[in-house]
Amino acid sequence: MRAVSLLKELNRQRSTTVEELYRATGLPKPTIMRLLGTLVAAGLVTRASRALGYQVTSDVLSLSAGYHGGPLVAEAGRPWAADLTRRLRWPAAIAVLDGARMAISVSTIADSAVSPFHSSVGSHLSLVTRALGRAYLAWCPDTERRILLRMLSASPDPEDSPPNLERVLRGIVGTARQQGYAQRDPKVEPRSSDTVAVPILQGGMVAGTIGLSYFRSAVNHRALTEELVPALKEASREITASMERLQRGGGGG
Numbered sequence: 001m002r003a004v005s006l007l008k009e010l011n012r013q014r015s016t017t018v019e020e021l022y023r024a025t026g027l028p029k030p031t032i033m034r035l036l037g038t039l040v041a042a043g044l045v046t047r048a049s050r051a052l053g054y055q056v057t058s059d060v061l062s063l064s065a066g067y068h069g070g071p072l073v074a075e076a077g078r079p080w081a082a083d084l085t086r087r088l089r090w091p092a093a094i095a096v097l098d099g100a101r102m103a104i105s106v107s108t109i110a111d112s113a114v115s116p117f118h119s120s121v122g123s124h125l126s127l128v129t130r131a132l133g134r135a136y137l138a139w140c141p142d143t144e145r146r147i148l149l150r151m152l153s154a155s156p157d158p159e160d161s162p163p164n165l166e167r168v169l170r171g172i173v174g175t176a177r178q179q180g181y182a183q184r185d186p187k188v189e190p191r192s193s194d195t196v197a198v199p200i201l202q203g204g205m206v207a208g209t210i211g212l213s214y215f216r217s218a219v220n221h222r223a224l225t226e227e228l229v230p231a232l233k234e235a236s237r238e239i240t241a242s243m244e245r246l247q248r249g250g251g252g253g
Helices: 002-012 018-025 029-041 058-064 070-088 131-139 142-153 165-179 221-248
Strands: 045-049 053-056 092-098 101-107 124-126 193-202 205-215
Touching: 002 018, 002 029, 002 053, 018 029, 018 053, 029 045, 070 092, 070 101, 070 205, 070 221, 092 131, 101 131, 124 131, 131 165, 131 193, 131 205, 142 165, 193 221, 205 221
Parallel strands: none
Antiparallel strands: 045 053, 092 101, 092 205, 101 124, 193 205
């Protein structure tokens, strides 16, 4: 923890001295010198000069190499998904693209007393038949959608590659974009429930999708369009803002 504290402080400054590190962290100077020696040996820190002290190297970027896509969306989105379930009762899920399917990275099923499902984290869902996948297809860039189309057409799974795939996808995209949200294929089991989803956008790309699952008998069209969809879109905007704060190093808010 001391090494992490020291590295965080070094990362905040262009360069810093032992004295400045001592004042910022409260660590004993002998401890600071020992930890600096370890960080220098690891290639994460270098000695700038006697006057300027120490500074991080470009190798610190490797520490964040795995922090993008799914992990970032999950960290930024988890509190907003929990808030949706707290207010609306229905379970929420956040999914990210994994190959030609959507992988569930966040689920609030455990927090919902009215969930149509038992578990979902880690499961992979079809881009073609599931709401979380359809929301991705509908709002991802055209070039990415064409790549996904080729990947889907090569899939042996009929759920991912139905007959007339290109025409099916055009219909999915057109309907979702017109409605402003995506829904699950009504033929997918369990037919007593449904899922509605919207994209989480960042920088012109789809970082992930967020959805709510519910029993059809309990949610009519008006409740869907006036309660669930606006709440999802608000959560999506908040997640995008949280992701941007995290990338700036300002916390998730």
